[in-house]
Amino acid sequence: MPASAFTTRPELLGTFGMVASTHWLASAAGMAVLEAGGNAYDAAVAAGFVLHVVEPHLNGVGGDMPAICHDARTGRTFVVCGQGTAPAAATPEVFTDEGLAEIPGTGLLAATVPGTFGAWMLMLERYGTMRLREVLGYAIGYARDGYPLVAQAVNTIAAVAPVFAEHWQTSAQIYTPAGRAPEPRSRFANPMLADTLDRLVAEGEAAGTTREAQIEGARRAFYAGFVAEAIHDFAATEQWDPTGTHRGLLTGADLDGWRASEEEPLVADFAGVQVAKTGPWGQGPVLLQQLRILETFDLASMSPGSADLVHTVVESAKLAFADREACYGDPDHVDVPTGELTSPSYAAERARLIGPMADGALRPGSPGGREPHLPRAVLAAMADGGAWPDGLATPPVPGQGEPTVARGDTCHLDVVDRWGNVVSATPSGGWLQSSPSIPDLGFALGTRAQMFWLEQGLASSLAPGRRPRTTLSPSMLLRDGRPYLAFGTPGGDQQDQWTVPFLINHLVFGMDLQAAIDAPTWHTTHGPSSFAPRVAEPFGVRAESRLGAGVLADLRRRGHQLTEADPWSLGRVSAAGIRPDGLLVAAANPRGMQGYAVGR
Template structure:
């Protein structure tokens, strides 16, 4: 009798689509049925997720994408992480009396990067027209979609705030001055109108597919979209400091930026090559954890044993400490000034020494390598020191939502040809910044992930990408796309995904069983989101672990917090092996779904 899972692992030969919302997954499969490839489907899914999960991502957000054609030599990263404005300097924030970048409002805005990233994927990897991939999202925005109860729960605490401080958001997200009803049809006509106008102006470029895509990019970043953002961001509005501030983002900032194609960073593990985005994301944390765990005898310990949890958690502490000290956009440029490269962080020599720091008892220290302690001492003192006023900061998790992370979306797709793509869209949350009235959507507040402290890898610098938590994963085997996976969840993304990956590789779990298995996470570092609190030693773990395991972890010195049985993680995954495609999605939050045939 096979072990129980919440749903079957999807298997077939034609294609598999998985995402954090069932409507988006269904649209992706429809695109494959229409003759599109995995990349066409990813673009359509990405735009639909903006509409149906507006509290988790939006048209003004960002996305890192890892894409690989079946005959490519290697996957590539499409960077849809916009940069900080040219006026965003530590001095500018200091002049406002701030020690940290706010979590909400206009000040933490960066260039919205998702639109250009999707356009680059469609142009270079896709086959369908702009109209074909945008039509499903426009349809849901115009005709309505059942609004998730969690989206409503995100709106309820900020009804009065929207009315008093962000009237454009009140107009966009309230219905007759009240929160919309959960599971009832909700429409976003202004977003639909924005995308219809972009499509209309793009089609003026003529019938050529690529010409239309290029025109759409220009309309968004140099046309009416950028002009509307520029006008709106000049007027001071309330943010999480409790004061009104104008924005720093301008139309010129948008015009100067475009999405880029980049190589992945990768690590060889048990006959596979695991690919992530670079040090401008937290993605290499996944690789560092693998490097630390490389010599672990997983067959000697069970997948839900205290030894498994302890070993993985302690490796995560070391990897995330390095993230705080050494990860950031442009960090490679600083190597001659005491910076550290990804090659150094993944080297056998370094990890052989770091591995010795994992003992039988839980560590209560934050220990970066390469003498990084002095580099992060200032931010450890600053983390969590500034109060949040107003609707909350960082990722939109505030009462009455449960106090768990997970405020992003994710998608993975594989088609019958073996093309594979993984993407983690986020930002532009409806409650993180005021809706731009003419457009109907909010702009990313990702600059809150930078520090105003000088000399750090993630110090705020104009025109730089904030170090994002967004981190899709693509794995190759024998040079071919094999597995794609990822999850929402901020700092937890590369913890939940790693645990899922280890259970697939070392215990032979299928995708759904690995995703359904009980999860855990640490909070042993300054959070990436305002107010950037840390909980040194904290181990959050689902209640489905046995009492013996929980007691053994406490005996090892972990500060164990038992969560609800299905509280942690929203992992999605697809694979191609055994001449079949496979797909799975987490049942947590009761909205993610995999489809395929």
């Protein structure tokens, strides 16, 4: 497909600013901030809070968020870590004493410290220019006065409405006040959330006169004030989840002791650019590993969407994700060999394992000579020739399981301004279907602790104060240290799979951003999911039917257990950046009819 081929929308070009996100209202709010004189950080915060309001089935104020940013003033590219840590009381014994073999994917037991709010406040205070009231006004307005509720959110509410009615009445008060789900695209409001955001702004303004003092005041109100108190009290109550009735572990002290932070990104070269990702507390390095492996192949000789390309990409993903399972964890607590994992020599070693047929094994390597350490449940499955045990193949209950299956997901946004500031952010967690809404706050806690293993001695074992190995994975491309493109997608374990064909389409085959996003895509479900109950499908591949009957038949012949997906169903990639000639550029995914890019 040449760069000039037909696309669902044009690739946007301009000189003033660009915003791309997974919801049109968020993109419009971010652009309104740019038009009002704000920079990319101001716009990202405004757009992010709108996403918290208008996509409550995909993210929330009580969730988590990493971001990758480039600051035009200093020329520095950095990661903002908004991934909260496990509570001080979250020991494996707490769960095993309750008779649990794993952390539930739904309810209060899986809550970590909400990191999203702190990450936005860090970004706004250090790098923004506007006051908190100015950027939160859009989200407060939609929460109080209403917005059109998308069909996907309605379907999610309908699926969990029985749980709300029987167990989570605080959620029913917000989402099913008439005893049933709202109508698609009807006007829906969450005045309780509007009151919470209004109070955070007011308490921030009461803390001082300067912009920075007000932002810090709002942060304190969240992590040491009325929000923390409400979370503390609610977590101490017994709430239902599919494993029984439990009190949560999160306390006000856990919130008060946590702050969002900045750190250096991990960077690897691919196709003439540098790819920047988060550290191994997220799955970000898995994209770098895949791209390193793929550079050992002659990708340019393969056709876009060909069986050769899909097979090579899928087998590379299996190897990289096997390493994720064996090695990734919070580097503040475990030694993760990221240098070896993302090195060209290790990639060449791994690439030699890729043959003409699909591999049914889970094959972590030995980076730096270290022996891989997989969970016992995964080892048992491997020893059984890929016949995964029941614990890795149980269909999820509503609100539990891989979010793209369990009617949840994630959001993403990308912003670039006329000064050269760039933001890529992936807010998620705190879904309405995964945890009961907190009384008087209007939002739910996240369930990210489900990504820990209770088994000890693993890179991603549960321990107090650790960050769970999140799937949230914003991305940025650099050329000679200068920002080129912010991009990302929702999708759980698929996030760092759907972006691989996007990058190959753009960087190797020369498609423009919109064509690269529109092109048919795929992913493997071979390894265990990051989400309880860790479903796995050995040899599994899901591919959009637009790849064509011939390609799909060829993949089956190579041994892939192929599930044919609807023609426009996989991936929600968006992107915004700066071309080498200085023009600003953006594009967004048409799938699901929600994501839009705007700019001028």
